[in-house]
Amino acid sequence: MGFSAEWLGLREPADMAARDATLMAQAAVLAGPDPVVLDLGCGTGSTLRTLGPHLPDNARWHLVDNDPALLERAATEAPGRATVHQLDLRDLEGLPLDGVTLVTASALLDLMPADWIAALATRLADAGVPFYAALSYDGIMTWDPALPRDADVTRAFNDHQRGDKGLGPALGPDAAVTATQIFRDAGFDVHTGQSPWRIGPDQAPLHRALVQGIAEAASETGLSVATDWGRSRIAMAGDSRCLIGHHDMLALPPGTA
Numbered sequence: 607m608g609f610s611a612e613w614l615g616l617r618e619p620a621d622m623a624a625r626d627a628t629l630m631a632q633a634a635v636l637a638g639p640d641p642v643v644l645d646l647g648c649g650t651g652s653t654l655r656t657l658g659p660h661l662p663d664n665a666r667w668h669l670v671d672n673d674p675a676l677l678e679r680a681a682t683e684a685p686g687r688a689t690v691h692q693l694d695l696r697d698l699e700g701l702p703l704d705g706v707t708l709v710t711a712s713a714l715l716d717l718m719p720a721d722w723i724a725a726l727a728t729r730l731a732d733a734g735v736p737f738y739a740a741l742s743y744d745g746i747m748t749w750d751p752a753l754p755r756d757a758d759v760t761r762a763f764n765d766h767q768r769g770d771k772g773l774g775p776a777l778g779p780d781a782a783v784t785a786t787q788i789f790r791d792a793g794f795d796v797h798t799g800q801s802p803w804r805i806g807p808d809q810a811p812l813h814r815a816l817v818q819g820i821a822e823a824a825s826e827t828g829l830s831v832a833t834d835w836g837r838s839r840i841a842m843a844g845d846s847r848c849l850i851g852h853h854d855m856l857a858l859p860p861g862t863a
Contacts, residue, residue, distance in 0.1 A: 626799030633738035634660035651680035719774035745779025746851030762824035782853035
């Protein structure tokens with residue numbers, strides 16, 4: 607499980623525009639007057655750049671990833687206020703939760719299996735820490751103009767997303783619903799919101815990279831038409847639009863007012 611800095615940079619503006627503004631504002635309030643934020647799978651620091659402006663200037667960050675190159679870039683976002691941790695996310699007991707007032711994750715839960723999310727919910731319930739998870743892919747894709755194979759490619763891509771990303775079979779498009787139920791079962795008060803990408807002709811580089819990734823993943827499931835679909839969609843990127851569904855979640859631990 608890993609992503610290039612180039613892809614993360616391409617998607618960041620779409621991520622920023624898509625987040626549910628109400629949930630993000632509530633997450634910032636929950637972080638408290640002296641925020642200490644632990645960001646899981648931080649990449650180059652997109653969550654810090656997005657949520658940071660909503661937090662007090664004294665906010666401190668613990669940035670967790672297993673990619674040292676991405677961590678090096680993320681550390682430059684808040685000099686003196688960000689500590690990086692190169693950790694395998696399988697090691698939930700190793701998370702530096704002491705003093706943390708909010709745990710965050712972006713575009714992560716759909717890569718994880720249900721038992722990992724359940725273990726995280728238990729860990730955070732025991733610590734009494736709220737959890738803000740944004741941009742979990744929900745399986746919905748719509749394209750304008752449409753092509754005859756759009757639905758076939760979406761189904762194949764969604765099947766691919768449920769494959770093992772290194773920690774067991776991922777939830778993929780089922781992540782938002784399943785994670786919500788897992789955290790509720792763990793006693794959290796869970797609030798959700800939609801955060802779809804809306805990509806237009808002015809975002810053609812992102813559109814092309816997205817289509818290329820979707821076509822490659824769908825091809826790996828055995829869908830032979832995915833490659834031709836990808837070529838057609840890439841050629842149309844400057845004149846078409848797409849919506850890629852995501853969900854955000856804010857989970858308040860038991861006893862939180």
